[in-house]
Amino acid sequence: MFLLNPTSGVPLYLQLQQQLQQRILSGQLPDGAPLPSVRELSAQLHINPLTVVKVYQNLEKTGFVETRRGIGSFVSHQSPALRMDARRRQIGPAIEQLVVEALHLGLGQEEIQSLLAEKFLQYQSQSGTKPNDE
Amino acid sequence: MMNDDEIPILAQNVRRAYDGPLVLRDFSLSVKKGSIYGFLGRNGSGKTTALRMLAGLIKPGSGEVRVLGFNPFTAGAAERQWLGYMSEKATIPPNTRLRSVLNLGRALYPTWDAALVDSLLAKYGLSPRRRFAALSQGQQRLVGFVAAIAPRPKVLLLDEPAANLDVVARREILDDVLALIRDCECTVLFSTHILSDVERVADHIGILSNGSLRVSESLDSLKDSIRQVHCFGFKNGIPREDLPGSFRTVRTREDLTVTLRTDATLTPESLAQHWSCQCESRALGLEDIFVELSLNQGILP
Numbered sequence: 001m002f003l004l005n006p007t008s009g010v011p012l013y014l015q016l017q018q019q020l021q022q023r024i025l026s027g028q029l030p031d032g033a034p035l036p037s038v039r040e041l042s043a044q045l046h047i048n049p050l051t052v053v054k055v056y057q058n059l060e061k062t063g064f065v066e067t068r069r070g071i072g073s074f075v076s077h078q079s080p081a082l083r084m085d086a087r088r089r090q091i092g093p094a095i096e097q098l099v100v101e102a103l104h105l106g107l108g109q110e111e112i113q114s115l116l117a118e119k120f121l122q123y124q125s126q127s128g129t130k131p132n133d134e
Numbered sequence: 135m136m137n138d139d140e141i142p143i144l145a146q147n148v149r150r151a152y153d154g155p156l157v158l159r160d161f162s163l164s165v166k167k168g169s170i171y172g173f174l175g176r177n178g179s180g181k182t183t184a185l186r187m188l189a190g191l192i193k194p195g196s197g198e199v200r201v202l203g204f205n206p207f208t209a210g211a212a213e214r215q216w217l218g219y220m221s222e223k224a225t226i227p228p229n230t231r232l233r234s235v236l237n238l239g240r241a242l243y244p245t246w247d248a249a250l251v252d253s254l255l256a257k258y259g260l261s262p263r264r265r266f267a268a269l270s271q272g273q274q275r276l277v278g279f280v281a282a283i284a285p286r287p288k289v290l291l292l293d294e295p296a297a298n299l300d301v302v303a304r305r306e307i308l309d310d311v312l313a314l315i316r317d318c319e320c321t322v323l324f325s326t327h328i329l330s331d332v333e334r335v336a337d338h339i340g341i342l343s344n345g346s347l348r349v350s351e352s353l354d355s356l357k358d359s360i361r362q363v364h365c366f367g368f369k370n371g372i373p374r375e376d377l378p379g380s381f382r383t384v385r386t387r388e389d390l391t392v393t394l395r396t397d398a399t400l401t402p403e404s405l406a407q408h409w410s411c412q413c414e415s416r417a418l419g420l421e422d423i424f425v426e427l428s429l430n431q432g433i434l435p
Contacts, residue, residue, distance in 0.1 A: 006330060006333040006334040007329075007330050007333055007419045007420070007421070008417070008419060009357055009416060009417025009418045009419050009422075010357065010417055011353065011354040011357040011358055012333075012354075013354055014354075014358075039316050042312065042316065043312070043313070043316065046305070046308065046309055046312065046334065046335075047312070047334065047335065048170055048312065048315070048335050048336070048337050049168075049312070049315060049316055050168065050169070050170075050337045051337065054354070100414065
């Protein structure tokens, strides 16, 4: 299920697009996995079908999804290098925010790096679960 | 100019008065096929008059109105059956039983979907034996809604469908509108003051002000472009002059907050460079966007 907040300043299509992208990049939706139809997903999320169409089109343009006419949409096969690039882009805004916040608080690169290392350790020790980047 | 097939709802330079000042002045609107268009505006801005005119109940004083390519005021039954309309106020005689109202609809509309009506009435807990006057105001609105969508129209005009409805019923009718869109290529224009409903389902919004449409834009592009930018740490002091084209600027002794529309050249980063300061920006929900647009564009009742 996707969690959408219609009253947020982030447009619905972008919320859905980011969550789908996240699932593809994390492997939760593997290569070749079928995506729900526009009809299904718009009914399930109670949103305008045009919003879902827009998301699928955008994901097609960025190479995450391919649509086979009359059959449906699928997670497309991508090279590991491309996937890696996409993962880096996906985490970009979170890093940006971290750096801006650090600068405001007067925390330097070294301090942030040691804090990050600490957090990584903490999560890795918790049975290897990955944190959500929300 | 796109053809009627792509623009099922169209008004051009419409004027209309009721024995006095103009209620609509140079009102133009076009709604694309398959769109759900949220029609916003302050009380008294002319939304009900515009919807009544599109429904063919009143005639424009001048200008042109086309719905599915026909003139709704002069159209015959064969054309009008594709136009669903839910009025702001119920016009059903109080003593009528629900069943008689629905039978009338069935007789009038060849495409009336009786199975859909039964399922909706059951969902909303409305018995066909009830008399109209015995229903609550919210239930009367639901009857109006059921009657408007029962013929499976290609154009659906809803005047404040959410008025007097509880939040659960509101969600349900939004879902029913979405189901209609999925099943029969319907185009929807609805007026409302409940902006969270608009954000949930609408792809386009229009704001009516003093009888003419001031803003008509896709909701995504509004949310993508309008930003509130908080600027601080000015190296050369806080600028006294407002940014040209910005919406609203609030200054304190140490910082400045400006709402603006970003584009390829104007971004929070370019602003930080321009003013030699630091900037953080946030996106706004529709409620804030509506207020900002209203203040900036002088949106009147």
